[in-house]
Amino acid sequence: MTSPLTTAELTDIYTDLHRHPELAFEEHRTAGVVAERLRGWGYAVHEGVGVTGVVGVLENGPGPRVLLRADMDGLPVTELTGLPYASTQTATTPEGDVSGTMHACGHDVHVTCLLGAAAALAAHRDTWSGALVVVFQPAEELGGGARAMVADGLYDRTGRPDVVLGQHVVPLPVGVVNLTAGPAMAASDAFRVTLHGKGGHGSSPEATVDPVVMAAATVMRLQGVVSREVAAADSAVVTVGSVRAGTRANIIPETAELLVNVRSFAEDVRGRVLTAIRRIVDAEAAASGAPSSPELEEISTFDLLVNDPVASERTRAVLSRTLEEQRTRIETAGGRPVVVSLPPLPGSEDVGELATAAGVPLVYWNLGGFPASLYADVDLSRATGMGSLPDGVAPNHSPYFAPVPEPTLDLGVELLVAAAREWLD
DSSP: OOOSSOHHHHHHHHHHHHHSOOOTTOOHHHHHHHHHHHHHTTOEEEEEETTTEEEEEEEESSSOEEEEEEEOOOBSOOOOSOOTTOOOOEEEOTTSOEEEOBOTTSHHHHHHHHHHHHHHHHHTGGGOOEEEEEEEESOTTTTOHHHHHHHTTHHHHHOOOSEEEEEEEEEEETTEEEOOSEEEEOEEEEEEEEEEOBOEETTOGGGSBOHHHHHHHHHHHHTHHHHHHSOTTSOEEEEEEEEEEOSSTTEEOSEEEEEEEEEESSHHHHHHHHHHHHHHHHHHHHHTTOSSOOEEEEEEEEOOEEEOHHHHHHHHHHHHHHHHHTHHHHHHTTOOOEEEOOOOBSSOOSTHHHHHHHTOOEEEEEEEEEOGGGGTTOOGGGTTOTTSOOTTOOOTTOTTOOOOHHHHHHHHHHHHHHHHHHHOO
């Protein structure tokens, strides 16, 4: 299906979005770009859904209702790619820090591809029947955007879909698509731990309760949760991504703060790990003589992403056919078309909230977006392990993350269009 958006136009949209990333629930400019385009193609547009979300609905006769989703938010990461269209934007994070901002997770690719698919399906309404719902979601990185849209009456505006479809660009070669039926991406829990001490002069530590030492002991103790409390057949990750305390070398502060992230693939493991973290935090505070109990504040939570097995196999077939149809384009870029099924990825996604709230199947796949030449000697079964990527390929959330626009964008559009048409009459 030929899109009315040319390759050059898709690239222009992409580079514009890449230059102007916006943090979670602040995607006002991006939302404006999306809404204007959708109206021009005849969609009924709903803005401000879940704060900054945009939804387009295209009714086209009787038939199924299919939802395609893309996320819009960028990250507080200072870009180091050196690209001519690199972001130079800054923003203030919810924690009050001023940071560079970047589309370090490829959401600019997702928005561009969904706009291209929306344009193509609107231009060829004679080839399908039903209702198309395109959802441009805020705040995926916080794990709250999909939930916010549902709570704000998403399905009151659009009607209940029959299936939820979407894709995410990852460090795989151009032409490779990953679709894993069943559990596909990890559950994630992030929280802030505040440890309370008793401040004082660095020359008299005996008159204080040092929260820095308390924090250091807690961080080290947490490293034993996975190695000593999770069975070898199970898996989990515990990361302390930030430690903050104090302002001067000779001042013992009142508090210390830890930002902790947990990844897991089973609810029982998730529960055990979270319980162990709470136990350790409390015990280290007690061992240090803390004057008050630690505080744990939830920052974000993602449930396990589960692709419906039957719907996934139906969609896998059409994705495979589409890649074969695009073989010339893929081979010109040095790649080869293939749909793989990798083990569940340790990253997390909240798109499942949209399917769960509607009680319908989810199918969510990964789109390769990096030069195939860099993967000449790489086993694709390990290619998405963030510590086993080839030289020149940066993982999602890296300041060097840089998918190649072409043919990634065109392929992403074609895959979304083909999947949507498979589920529409």
